[in-house]
Amino acid sequence: MAEEKDTEQNEEQEDTGGKKKKLILFGVIGLVLVATVILVLWLFGGTSSNEATPRETPEQASNDFENASAPEIGNALYVGMPRPFVFIVPGDSRERTVQIKAQLMVRGEENEELAKKHIPLIEGTLHEVFSSSTADRLKTAEGKGQLRELALTEVRNALQEVTGKPVVEQVLFTSLVMQ
Structure with a gap:
């Protein structure tokens, strides 16, 4: 009888240990995916809003009308x-x-x-x-x-x-x- 209780306890510990390993594995995979998405967005993302774009004055715009494509x-x-x-x-x-x-x-x-x-x-x-x-x-x-x-x-x-x-x-x- 004591042996049966020990075997049941060992099986429960193995089940919880396996669940913990799976949980850790899924957590690591999730972190890798999030890091990959952030890296891709950072590398291929558009221009930053901090970058200033020079503006033309109306005189410059009218002078460049012939050369302007659109x-x-x-x-x-x-x-x-x-x-x-x-x-x-x-x-x-x-x-x-x-x-x-x-x-x-x-x-x-x-x-x-x-x-x-x-x-x-x-x-x-x-x-x-x-x-x-x-x-x-x-x-x-x-x-x-x-x-x-x-x-x-x-x-x-x-x-x-x-x-x-x-x-x-x-x-x-x-x-x-x-x-």
């Missing part, structure tokens, strides 16, 4: 044109009808509001640029890219005259159909 304020937001652009372009053997759906990429809510406010100006400018193209240019990817760049330049120039800043970062074609 306004760099805020998150990228997209302003959709309310209607697709439908126009006729001359083709190799006949005229073609083209439909382009476009969106504007802007940075920051202020630029988004400015773009929405000046949609009629933007639509007029884009229609003028699009209808000056030819079917041959619109058939190639290079021609479409050139048309997007020309549209961006013209829209930015028009908005610069009205608002004092370029507002739009990119003109994106979401659909282009030619018949």
Whole structure:
């Protein structure tokens, strides 16, 4: 009988000892995972909020307009044109009808509001640029890219005259159909 009690006590001690070992093992694994996550965030994390970014004066910004690739304020937001652009372009053997759906990429809510406010100006400018193209240019990817760049330049120039800043970062074609 005494032997049975001793065996039961030894089994209980082994069970609690095994549980302690498992608990310690899980604790160590957990610490290693937490340390790894912290290390990854520290190495690949963004810039610190302590780093100062130099600001341009309005004079510098207006002088650099021709060299500026885009306004760099805020998150990228997209302003959709309310209607697709439908126009006729001359083709190799006949005229073609083209439909382009476009969106504007802007940075920051202020630029988004400015773009929405000046949609009629933007639509007029884009229609003028699009209808000056030819079917041959619109058939190639290079021609479409050139048309997007020309549209961006013209829209930015028009908005610069009205608002004092370029507002739009990119003109994106979401659909282009030619018949």
